Amino acid sequence: MADKSSDSLRSEVPHEQESESGFEELLRYTLAGYIGGFVAGVILDTLGFQRAALGQWLVRTLGGEAESIFEGFFALRQRILRKGASIAESYAWGKFLGMIAPWIIDAVSRLLGLDVYSVEGFYIPYFYAMSDQIGANLAGILHFRQETGDWTTAFRRYFHHPVMLASLGIILIVPVGLLVARLLGFSPTTQVATAMEIIASNLCWIPPAVGWLTEKRHVTRSTKE
Numbered sequence: 001m002a003d004k005s006s007d008s009l010r011s012e013v014p015h016e017q018e019s020e021s022g023f024e025e026l027l028r029y030t031l032a033g034y035i036g037g038f039v040a041g042v043i044l045d046t047l048g049f050q051r052a053a054l055g056q057w058l059v060r061t062l063g064g065e066a067e068s069i070f071e072g073f074f075a076l077r078q079r080i081l082r083k084g085a086s087i088a089e090s091y092a093w094g095k096f097l098g099m100i101a102p103w104i105i106d107a108v109s110r111l112l113g114l115d116v117y118s119v120e121g122f123y124i125p126y127f128y129a130m131s132d133q134i135g136a137n138l139a140g141i142l143h144f145r146q147e148t149g150d151w152t153t154a155f156r157r158y159f160h161h162p163v164m165l166a167s168l169g170i171i172l173i174v175p176v177g178l179l180v181a182r183l184l185g186f187s188p189t190t191q192v193a194t195a196m197e198i199i200a201s202n203l204c205w206i207p208p209a210v211g212w213l214t215e216k217r218h219v220t221r222s223t224k225e
Contacts, residue, residue, distance in 0.1 A: 029067035037063020041195035064128035102127035129201035
């Protein structure tokens with residue numbers, strides 16, 4: 001499986017074009033989102049808006065999805081520059097388009113009277129942290145389908161691609177961690193606590209990191225050959 005993954009990624013990211021693949025750039029955006037969410041939490045708590053719904057929306061959007069906005073700009077820039085479509089660009093478009101869903105889920109849950117601070121509300125930060133990642137995952141599958149022309153080959157490449165597998169892994173792991181934390185008594189009753197929860201949940205830096213490290217490994221290997 002490792003050899004097939006390497007061949008797949010190598011064919012998409014030529015050695016001499018490593019800097020153009022975009023994963024390293026996408027990785028930086030997540031850190032900016034973490035900082036923005038935490039700073040917003042501190043400011044809102046200081047102003048006395050510890051449980052403000054709009055405050056939680058802002059903190060979770062920054063801490064869980066700010067990188068998706070930057071990644072949308074990255075994808076748009078790639079398109080404007082007319083660079084060949086890459087898995088990094090498709091990944092970025094998927095994240096950007098998937099970031100709206102948690103806003104709707106959060107609003108509907110509050111309107112229905114759900115206690116968003118209790119165990120039953122664990123899924124709300126999950127979607128803030130992972131809906132864009134789910135979108136990225138689906139966009140990756142569609143990218144492979146467009147390249148290969150059939151679904152069987154597309155899914156074969158998907159399950160041999162390190163970035164897509166890392167993305168799928170965090171989508172499945174994060175809700176378990178959130179549920180366990182709530183069961184153990186954690187409750188985001190302040191904006192800083194909300195920021196810490198979403199930052200811990202937002203593991204979206206892992207797939208781009210996997211892509212970046214895999215590319216660097218290929219470049220290092222090619223220089224030795």
